[in-house]
Amino acid sequence: MAQITLDVFRFDEAVDVVPHRSQVTVDVPETTTVLDALETAKAEVDGSISFRRSCRSAICGSCSMNINGTTGLACKTPCNTVMDKDGVIQVDPMPNFQPMKDLVVHMDPFWDKYTRLKPYLQPADRDEDHATERRVSPEDMKKLVDVANCVMCATCYALCPVVSVDPAFAGPAAIAYAYRFIEDVRDSKRDERIAQISEDYLWLCAHCYACSYCPKHVDPNDRIVDVKRAAIADRVMMNERGPRHALTVNRTIRQTGMLDETELILGTIGRFNVRGLLKVAPLGLRMAAKGKLPPIFLKPIPKVDEVRTIFDALEVPVA
């Protein structure tokens, strides 16, 4: 047994203006989960502590919260992996959400982004008489099973740094779930779905891998890349900055072997997009003043033709 002190974020939107904290000490085996420690605290010490939970076994997705500053499922986190030397564990509501009461948050933005996906199969025919099966090969199904493990706990959404500054971004889980339908051979709305998730800022993912902490190994970060490849392959919304950026990177590496920083800006924003270029100009001028501008003409690396051979052998799109 160990003495564990839960340092809990307390807030009730109905009465409180500012949050406060309370410390609750419980005697539990140190291998117990943070959720069970909270349950014990609620049962034995302070019945007013609020948190969501149901399954207690990482299946329902209810109990995601911040534990010592990083987000995860309380029922999947043993106390002895997170407590400090005095046995203290800080628990807070998930960031990127509005707190409702203690560890319970308003989940609406997360569900809204999910609902926008039309998260159900839209086959080409309505199959009113249910006469034939819609068959999927094992290989095609394999692509979808990882994503189907998503329990919608919103851990990834809470950890996403882009969501934290721009709530218009769909967020990792919604893009992963879009992938689930985009890659489903039974669905008929592939390109509409790609277009819609592109409009919800697919390309605004910052490649930070924070969502690789998904407790169910959905790895939205990898699914986001898959959706981008689908967008490029189907040539959906190619005039957006995201695809232009990616293709310009390809083009400059193929030409010079290097990532050409100057060309990247021109290619992404558009050589003739004067307004767009003027917006990035102040930073460019500040850099120029410090002698920090990248070279205008980049000298290709030695044996750059080898790089071109690689690009051509793999048929990498460059524009």
Add this chain to the structure above:
Amino acid sequence: MSTTLLPEQRAGDAHKQTKSSQSKRYGFFPGCVAKESCKELFNSAMLLADRLGIELVELTAASCCGASVVNDTNRDVARVLNARTYAQAEALGLDDVITICSTCTGHMRAANKELLESDVHMTQANAILGKFGARYNGTVTVRHLLWLLIDDIGLDRLREMVVRPLNGLKVAPFYGCHIIRPESVNGWESSRRPHSLEDIIAAIGGEPIDYAGKTRCCGFHIQLEKEGVATSMVGQNMRMAKDRGAQAVLTPCPLCHLALDGYQADSAARWGRTDLPTFHLPQLVAFALGVPPEKLGLNKHLIDPRTVMVAQELIA
């Protein structure tokens, strides 16, 4: 008992020996940005290597690592580009490849992991490399200079080598996503609670500042996607650092450097002024080890770090 080894075993052991007896020579992959807009990083790394008594042999014909972006359009190209670089390193007998960029580290390691773990990938890469007579045999290890400092030089030795301690300068570490995440690719230290930069800061006489932003994203890769987003990510992180009392930031990544140094001016509108000068890892370590500050390109930063260095009585 027979001690006969299989040929590849013997080769393997011999190769290990050369590695430890001549551990002073490393393959060096500076990456694009250190050769373009952050030349001060390249120069500082070379000067630091000199101080440390190691040789960084630049892989001059290496290409871009793919910068996390080429993956967006093709699942194979980054892997094969990096296989080409590794083949060059092997041909030079330099299988210990050192980077000075978090993004290079993560993406080169990811490519190498795929090559080493899958015969299909290795065969595909070598089929293409074969078109120009190159071949990758799978002997390369990719590490960041940060890891070299701790594993090969050691914090104790680093501490001994300091001639210009930082006088308790309060430095906020900023790791850069790709040197820590995903853990399956990097895994050199905990990605949720890393402390290598803190250890280096302390070893050279600074005071490391702890703040939640240190493992978060600088937004560099989306600087052009939508106005204000990357800027705001920088502002948010720098606000946290500043509120914890930081006087400066230290990063092992030139992309983070471009973002942190470049966008703070514009993030002030939303997050308040932070104006934290940002050092490249080799810059600050080289300074502490006695490299003359005027050689470190400190005048190339948009937020001039010399102001705080003067205030801290580090330079006149």
